[in-house]
Amino acid sequence: MATTPLMEDVTVDGSVDYKSRPAHRSSSGGWRSASFIIAVEVAERFAYYGISSNLISYLTSSLGQSTASAAESVNTWSGTATLLPLLGGFVADSFLGRYRTIFFASLIYILGLGLLTLSVALTSTDVSECESTKNGTSCSPPLFQVILFFFSLYLVAVGQGGHKPCVQAFGADQFNALDPKESGAKRSFFNWWYFSFSAGINLSLIVVVYIQENLNWVLGFGIPCIVMLAALLVFLLGSRTYRYSIKGNEQNPFIRIGRVIVRAARNWRSAPLGLAAEEETYMCDQSSEQFKFLNKALLAPDSIMEGQEKCRVSDVNETKALLRLIPIWATSLAYAIVFSQTTTFFTKQGVTMDRTIFTGFKIPAASLQTFIGFAIILFIPIYDRIFVPLARSLTGNPSGITMLQRIGTGMIVSALSMAIAALVEKKRLKVAEEYGMVDEPNATIPMSIWWLVPQYVLCGVADVFTIVGLQEFFYDQVPEGLRSVGLSLYLSVIGVGNFLSSFLVSVIDKATGKYGHSWFANNLNRAHLDLFYWLLAGLTVVGFLAYLHFARSYIYKRANES
Structure with missing residues (x-):
């Protein structure tokens, strides 16, 4: 009996299975393989945010840094961690391939987390003294322990630099863009990818942050190490189901x-x-x-x-495709500066406010970041199942709105979140003045921490538009052989944004400190975070206007240029 075309086990062009045989659509790739990779990303985000989300609290307590110095340290490390994927993406696309880069990067990641846990264990004997001292800088640990801590922290950044760009690109590789059904699944993949790892982040913010603030830092840093080890095992378990991209005979x-x-x-x-x-x-x-x-x-x-060898038209188109990305990349930086505030000054604000949920239980300030994740988890299904079909019926675009329209929408929401953050901070300062607490930095301001929820929620909604939009845009618009680098470019927006935030904090701290209290004084009741937030709202609006200019003239890469 002849086999009909519908029953044929179709192979996927440009992909092989784990034995280097042509990959068959029925036995490789798709959502089954992507599920392993998404699970790995959930675990990795759990580990990363278990370290990063409450890092500013550890630096200002156990390591005795000032608020401004700790914010600069966090921003510099975060910036490095999100710029290193450019190197990781280059290594993957040019030498090792995505699978092997993920494997070796995971080993470095686990080593960094292990050493970080060791350094925290060595420092933990000083924690009680630091907490009982009004000025944290007077009880800094020995220099060796500080060096070991930051060496381990940046080793984690190196591991993340190889892991981050390759995992998402490898997940997207499990869908064939030339197949109509799988092409639609790939569009949804970026939404559900962000949905899933937001769940991992939220779990980390609830569990790990609580352990760090109420039990001990050693366990709080050790759990991410164990979870990252489990992520590597899950990744290896899926090896037989993956599609592996193969390179043709073309040059690098x-x-x-x-x-x-x-x-x-x-x-x-x-x-x-x-x-x-x-x-x-x-x-x-x-x-x-x-x-x-x-x-x-x-x-x-x-x-x-x-x-x-002569240059071909396709080579020129590849080069132009990369150059077209530069204005979009540059005008997205204002958004990235706002993105970096959620793990620094937002958290320090929360520490000063009433965090009581019920008698005997206070929510850790860093755990309020879960509202970003909850907003993402709630809004992504609404976006994917309601907004996109509705917009599609109006625009005729399969994605509802274009990738650039999606990114720009998030920028507007981001500016709104900064405006609300500024108003809430102004209210907090007013309450501190009314109750005579301006010169009591360790006192709890009688203002509920729930006042901060709107700014967190709006940041989450902005991420659904801009962050997911940037992921899809840079993956889709770079040449096919540079997909890992493409996702690294999106991450580098966040990385450079962190460095710019650190630079702004440093300059403003020195400038305002000369004329009285710094905007980032250790005593936040004497600081002016409200003015800083207004400044960021203004920068975001200016950045959006510049982005709008370049986005309107952007020429999308044609499908046949892939």
């Missing part, structure tokens, strides 16, 4: 792109004579007008470069 995309830039620079004075039919057609195409100077790379090599 970085070499091709570099050759286009060098060739265009050498030919910038040459006239377009003697072009082949394909190149001549491309030169006449209106879409070739953007970054027109790169079209000169299609000209025949000069005598110096004679004998070298």
